[in-house]
Amino acid sequence: MTRSRSVIRELFSSNMGIASMVILSVLVIGSALAFLSPHDPNHLDAARRLQAPNAGHWFGTDDYGRDIFTRVLYGGRVSLLVGFASMLLSMAIGVTVGVVSGYFGGWIDSLLMRALEIMLSIPSFLVILLLSVLLKPNLGSIVIIIGSLMWMHMARIVRAETLALREREYVLYARASGQGSVGIIFRHILPGLVPVIVVGATNNVASSIMMESSLSFLGFGVQPPNATWGSMLNGAQGTLTQAPYMAIFPGALILLTVLSFNMLGDLLRVALEPKLGRR
Numbered sequence: 001m002t003r004s005r006s007v008i009r010e011l012f013s014s015n016m017g018i019a020s021m022v023i024l025s026v027l028v029i030g031s032a033l034a035f036l037s038p039h040d041p042n043h044l045d046a047a048r049r050l051q052a053p054n055a056g057h058w059f060g061t062d063d064y065g066r067d068i069f070t071r072v073l074y075g076g077r078v079s080l081l082v083g084f085a086s087m088l089l090s091m092a093i094g095v096t097v098g099v100v101s102g103y104f105g106g107w108i109d110s111l112l113m114r115a116l117e118i119m120l121s122i123p124s125f126l127v128i129l130l131l132s133v134l135l136k137p138n139l140g141s142i143v144i145i146i147g148s149l150m151w152m153h154m155a156r157i158v159r160a161e162t163l164a165l166r167e168r169e170y171v172l173y174a175r176a177s178g179q180g181s182v183g184i185i186f187r188h189i190l191p192g193l194v195p196v197i198v199v200g201a202t203n204n205v206a207s208s209i210m211m212e213s214s215l216s217f218l219g220f221g222v223q224p225p226n227a228t229w230g231s232m233l234n235g236a237q238g239t240l241t242q243a244p245y246m247a248i249f250p251g252a253l254i255l256l257t258v259l260s261f262n263m264l265g266d267l268l269r270v271a272l273e274p275k276l277g278r279r
Contacts, residue, residue, distance in 0.1 A: 007271040017267045020260035027076055027257060034073035041070045042225040050243045059249045062232075063239055071227040072249055078228045079209050079257070082143055086208035087201055089147025091154060095197060098158025099185060103166055113159070116152050124149045128211065132220035139222060146211050154200045158193060165192045195272035202265035206258045213254050229254050 011017040034041075039057075045065030053060045059068035101112040128145055135141045165171060166189065174184045215221040216230025224231065229250040236246035 007268060009271070011264070011267055011271070014267055016263050020263040020267075023256050023260045024264075027253070028080060030073050031076035031080055034070065034077060037067070037070040037073060039067035039070040041066065041074045041227055043067075050239065052243070053245060060243065060245050062235065062246055063243070068232075068246065068249060071232060072229070072253060075227040075229045075232055075250065076253065078139065078222055078226070079212055079230075079254075082139065082146065082212040083205045083209040083257075085143040086147040086150065086212075087204040089143065090149075090151040090204055090208070091197065091201055093148065094151035094154030094200075095158050095190075095193070097151070098155040099162050099189060099193070101155070102159040102162025103181065103185060103189060105163075109159075112155075116155055119149075120152050125211070125214070128215065129218070129220060132215055137215075137220055137223055142212060142215065142221060146208050150204060150207060150211070154204065157196055157200060161193055161196050162189060165189050168192075195269075198272060199265050199269045202261050202268060206261035206265070209254070209261075210258055 011021065043066060045061070047065065048057075048061050049063055049065040051057055051061040051065075057067050057069065059072060062068055062071070097112055097116070101109045128149055131145045132142070135145070168188075171184060171188050174188055179187075212221060212228065213230035213233070216228040217234045219231075219234060221230055222228050232250040233247055233254075236243070236250075239246055
């Protein structure tokens with residue numbers, strides 16, 4: 001209860017924290033209610049192409065006459081879904097590897113850490129590009145590709161925390177009393193890792209959204225006519241001088257989303273680990 005109050009107090013005592021929560025709430029709600037828009041995100045209308053923002057089209061129209069505001073909302077669905085789903089997958093892998101490596105130690109730790117170091121030496125983005133070319137680029141494959149290649153840093157952090165937690169008195173007592181390793185991990189180790197996991201999750205969402213946007217911008221993400229923020233930036237390249245708003249709106253949303261998640265991560269770190277906040 002004390003930890004929850006500390007988190008709430010930290011978030012609501014900061015203007016940046018409040019702004020981040022408001023921005024993310026508006027984006028999530030807006031994306032979820034995108035179907036209420038009177039415009040079809042994929043409807044082509046040559047007579048209305050490249051219209052500047054106006055009362056009928058709040059963000060204007062693109063070079064195919066499609067409503068940019070509606071496409072931004074539907075694109076937010078994809079970007080946010082990929083961000084959260086990839087985060088869950090990468091966190092599941094990273095926490096599992098980190099806990100197993102840190103708790104059991106020995107040859108298991110050495111094997112997992114050497115494998116992790118090999119994976120870290122390979123540029124992740126190049127691997128993601130290669131897998132995106134080899135696999136059919138759809139929402140499911142993108143989530144799996146990004147999630148399965150963004151867990152390594154989380155695993156190292158969790159391992160370091162687990163090494164410290166396993167030497168705590170209550171863990172040593174649990175071992176001495178005959179409790180099994182699985183029980184100790186779920187009852188004592190994982191609860192102690194909550195601060196690290198929560199902070200890592202927020203940062204991971206931001207990284208996943210950036211990765212998805214980069215893939216879509218390069219043409220390896222969700223394929224047209226479905227909209228994502230990255231693919232909208234890609235489509236705006238040829239009209240930057242004529243219709244700069246085509247790039248401004250999706251680009252600004254990527255920036256605001258990533259900054260909001262990173263800001264929340266910093267505030268949660270201070271709230272969940274007060275010692276770090278006082279340094």
